[in-house]
Amino acid sequence: MSEIAEQKVFSPPEEFKKNANVKSEEVYEEGKDYIKFWEKRAEEMIEWFKKWDKVLEVDEPYYKWFINGKLNASYNCLDRWIEKGKGDKIAYIWEGEDGEVRKYTYKQLYEEVNKFANALKSMGVKKGDIVSIYLPMIPELPIAMLACARIGAPHSVVFAGFSAEAFRQRVEDAGSKYVITCDGYYRRGKVLDHKSKTDSGIEGLDIKKVIVVKRAGNEINMKEGRDVWWHELMKDQPAECEPEEMDAEDLLFLMYTSGTTGKPKGVMHTTGGYMVGVATTMKWVFDVKEDDVYWCTADIGWITGHSYIVYGPLANGITSIIYEGAPDYPNKDRWWEIIEKYKVTILYTAPTAIRLAMKWGEEWIEKHDLSSLRLLGSVGEPINPEAWLWYYKVIGKERCPIVDTWWMTETGMHIIAPLPGVTKLKPGSATFPFPGIQAEVRDENGVCKPGEKGDLVITTPWPSMLRGLYNAHEKYVEEYWSKYGFGKFFTGDGAIIDEDGYFWLLGRLGDVLNVAGHRLGTAEVESALVSHEAVAESAVVGVPDEIKGQVPFAYVVLKQGFEPSEELKKELIKHVSTVIGPTARPADILFVEDLPKTRSGKIMRRILRNIAEGKEEVGDVTTLRNPEIVEDIKKAMTERKL
């Protein structure tokens, strides 16, 4: 490792460069006229029923792309490949945790999607109705999404690992009347009962139909008149359903994500721009070719899965793997076994998974032939140079470029990422903005100098940008456009640009955590804690974690009549897990008498973060209303450690 650790810059291997989809830096030049650039990509990458009249229309802070263009996302993912004679090509290879394998050719996937689109129609789903999908990593999840897209019903997929309460919030906010779920699914050999969770999530809501996939065969309740089995519904459906002609600006989906308040926000993505953005980045950043076998290990319930398991790969007509289960089941080499078995050529995963694999040891990897790999990707959080180098050497055998892709739910597609046949890589840097995109690092005083830390801001509109937050105009303006004004999209991430123009991402600033690549608002965890009868007030901060990057740490003030205890601590941790989901579990809780607050009552999280990280210097306390509490909390923290 030592000699490559000393290497600062990694040029694309000659062989890779020769065959790459993008071979020359000229594309960056071309991207400077971003309107022309994206128009060209829209022509190349997507089939339109009707061409647009205008590429971009700006009504700040709203941006519309490909005005009056008509298309259908599912048509672009399925029909066009069949029309081009690729119907027998494998679209998805799905591997269940129990070893079951299902393969779908483009034709078979097309038929399932068409049948389910007809099934949705038969249930009364119409264009414009938002359908909530609460499914684990089974083929019915992309099938349901594409069927929704086919009939013009926007989907709102909720990660299956989320709690009933988190699901309820999202169904309610979207106003969904239709839910797609399953009986249960496998995780580390155990069956998780998903239907009961779904039922308690939607209790009391006005839901017309619940479609239930039979996955695990566990005993469940079906509510008469409301619940329908997927397989029964599919039985007599015709395998043809005319794709709805959608406007480029029609809503394709909602994806809820965490922000600075306790309430998740529904990020809106529309059809035309989103498809252009994900199809292009898929082709250029992942360099996908006809014979690639691509595997993204994310869950489809997050934006990464939407863009780079469903829409991006299918819009490029390639073959992808979907794996249902845990990376360490039945053994810690399950992923490497899958790569060897299917001869995966491109692997896209998260730094947290890489660090876990590092911890498990190379012996699990050495058992397998990973020579099919030619490109590696990383997403979700900053990748530390040590993990980058390990990934490069142990998984990629110093042969595969690594594309560290920075983006977020709101951007829909990669924003800062290398072009693997062009970009010289620096371990730990996501390198440069994608062609056609401009970004800067700035603060209140203006653009930062090289090496100076500031806010990452995107300064040009891009086609797959969010089109707002569902029913929350003011929040949209406040979160993204208030800090630096219209035209300068505030990402909420800190960054540095070095002397060579490379972008180094520093993670979220402020009140959002990134736990194992999953975004989580500190306010969400706080509101879960205060929903417990014992809790008067709480403050949650992120603390560094070797594997997960960050984990929540909670300070809790108890109500009168409740005493701190180990049992209560455990109960509160469990409570958070029930209210939000396991990702949100605080790593630890410290019971305190009060929280450090400014005179206006704002909790000084910076101080709490420093204390949680064990720092001696906690920062300026002079603006506090109750500076004495800081010493008390520090003491409680030290005693806790002893």
Ligand code: PRX
């Ligand atoms: O902090 C950044 C981090 O993940 C956040 C976005 O989270 P989410 O919307 O859930 O989407 C995750 C998948 C795109 C960003 O604000 N992030 C994502 N990718 C990277 C990253 N941080 C550093 N490097 C990355 N490659």
